Amino acid sequence: MNPDTAAIAREPQRVLIFDTTLRDGEQSPGATMSHVEKLEIAELLDEMGVDIIEAGFPIASEGDFAAVSEIAQRSKNATICGLARANLKDIDRCWEAVKHAGSPRIHTFIGTSPLHRAIPNLTKEEMADRIHETVTHARNLCDNVQWSPMDATRTEWDYLRHTVEIAIKAGATTINIPDTVGYTAPVESADLIRRLIAEVEGGEDVIFATHCHNDLGMATANSLAAVEGGARQIECTINGLGERAGNTALEEVVMAMKVRGDIIPYSTQIDTKRIMHISRRVATVSGFPVQYNKAIVGKNAFAHESGIHQDGMLKNAETFEIMRPEDVGLSQTSLVMGKHSGRAALRSKLKEMGHDVEGNQLQDIFVRFKALADRKKEVYDEDIEALVQAQGAAEDALELKFLRVICGTEAPQSADLTLTIDGVDRQVTAQGDGPVDATFNAIKALVDHTATLQLYQVHAVTEGTDAQATVTVRLEEAGRIVSGQSADTDTVVASARAYIAALNRLLVKRRTSPEGADTRAVSYKDTV
Ligand code: KIV
Ligand code: ZN
Secondary structure, eight states: OOHHHHHHOOOBBBOEEETTTTGGGSSSTTTOOHHHHHHHHHHHHHTTTEEEEEEOOTTTHHHHHHHHHHHHHHOSSSSSEEEEEEEEHHHHHHHHHHHTSEEEEEEEEEEOOHHHTTTTTOOHHHHHHHHHHHHHHHHHOOOOOOEEEEEEGGOHHHHHHHHHHHHHHTOOSSSEETTSSSOOOEEEEEHHHHHHHHHHHTTTEEEEEEBBBBSOOOOHHHHHHHHTOOOOEEEEEEGGOSSSSSBBBBHHHHHHHHHHHTOOOEEOOOOOOGGGHHHHHHHHHTTTTOTTTTTTTSSSTTOOOOOHHHHHHHHGGGGGOOGGGGGOOOOOOOOOTTTTHHHHHHHHHHHHHTTTOOHEEEHHHHHHHHHHHHOOBOOOOOHHHHHHHHHOOOSSSSEEEEEEOOOOOOOSSEEEEEEEEEEEEEEEEESSSSSSHHHHHHHHSSHHHHHHEEEEEEEEEESSSTEEEEEEEEETTTTEEEEEEEEEEHHHHHHHHHHHHHHHHHHHHHHHHHTTTTTTOGGGGGGG
16 A cells, blocks of 8 residues: 555545646746755645645656656655656656655556547547556556546546546556646536546545646635545645646645635645745745735735724634634734844744744845845835845855946936956946846846846835835746846846846856756657
8 A cells, every 4th residue: 555545544534635836837837947946845845744746747858857856865755756648758757757755656647538639649449558558557667656537527427437447457546637627617526536436446446636727716616526526635736826727726725624624524734834935935936926815825815904804803803814824824923124123033033934044144134134124114024035035146156236227218228237247347338128128238248148038027025115026037048947036125126136146047057957958848749
């Protein structure tokens, strides 16, 4: 019995949390994370109590392979899973990456619905043979094999049942039922799992999983309904990151089980107090900010605006709150931080927010905190978080020394910039179409590169015209993708720093990763 099945056998009401932020989440257009960021997120997921981490798609790129392998080697408690299409080469590559984990899993899939069958142009029989061959191969390599009929919710019932039976006979230990295009609804989702468990031969001996996309905004409801129907694994991502409208959000299913234990009587081993921290990290590294009104982790999820609500909250928080901010790791008794706060207060604040920083790292944040506090009356938790996320590394070759921009109604805008490059100051003036363009042109004039800008994103950390702007920049050069982030009350300065941070990473990546390291080379046609 593999460890996941054993956990369910011991506690029949236990639901396994399978997090796919690093695979399905990273598939969101523009959400590519760096190697180091993936390792960090995997570590946070592991510490948080996620049962299975889908760490990537090893055949997709050298970068994916390296990340899955290293996550497998570093994992402490979680099962580490990699994705593979239904061909032997993908499965071998996946096994190469996950085999170092204490508990490895291979996840292989094929699209079973009529629309998806048409792409590799297989008959139903040919596809069934392919499923048997690939799942058998995966099971010969690994004791823990997950199989998914992609687009299961639009697959003909008889064919779905038939293929699931084949996968179970070939040795799959988990059968995942994906609602790939977010088409199902809660009642249907529960019925489908219930029927599969009842009618598929061998259905009681495997774990059924649910994997829902959010195209109609029903992913969380559909996942919980599937659990009601007998699923014992929920596939989800932090902040609901994922293709198109995303996936079921981990924080939503976990908190729904916790808060409504009376009607959703299932449990997980997730430490919910870590939710806010990991949510913020994923938002930062993916470059996908969390929408303000997002359930559980949105900025407004615990904010009360109206007088009636505020009055009620002061008398009894339960009048308008069904969970406490502390339950998800939001600190209640915030220390008010300002320009008189010292290093000890900052360290304690950072600790409260889940960052254990000391030495040079603390000193660096402290210096930037003081500079910010001089410019801003109140320094909020979000401001401090932004300072942490925007740290530079000691070995950075490029540093911004000076920037002055002339902008306004009269074009052209121009930027006067000094960069310290490997310890030497270099100065340039450049023009552009707006202040950011002028600044980026100045940087380009001093740093030799051919990278193209894939993403430039700005968002205000807090309210008010003195709010810090967090800027994310993503660059691509010869198939190497890097991103940089910075925060400042001056949007143009934050933009320059974010661009420079990305270039610093690119300089390192040119030495450490081959060309094409982050370019995905998979296509659906290669399924067979
Ligand atoms: O949505 C989907 O069908 C998937 C599969 C690869 C499981 O992500
Ligand atoms: Zn998916």
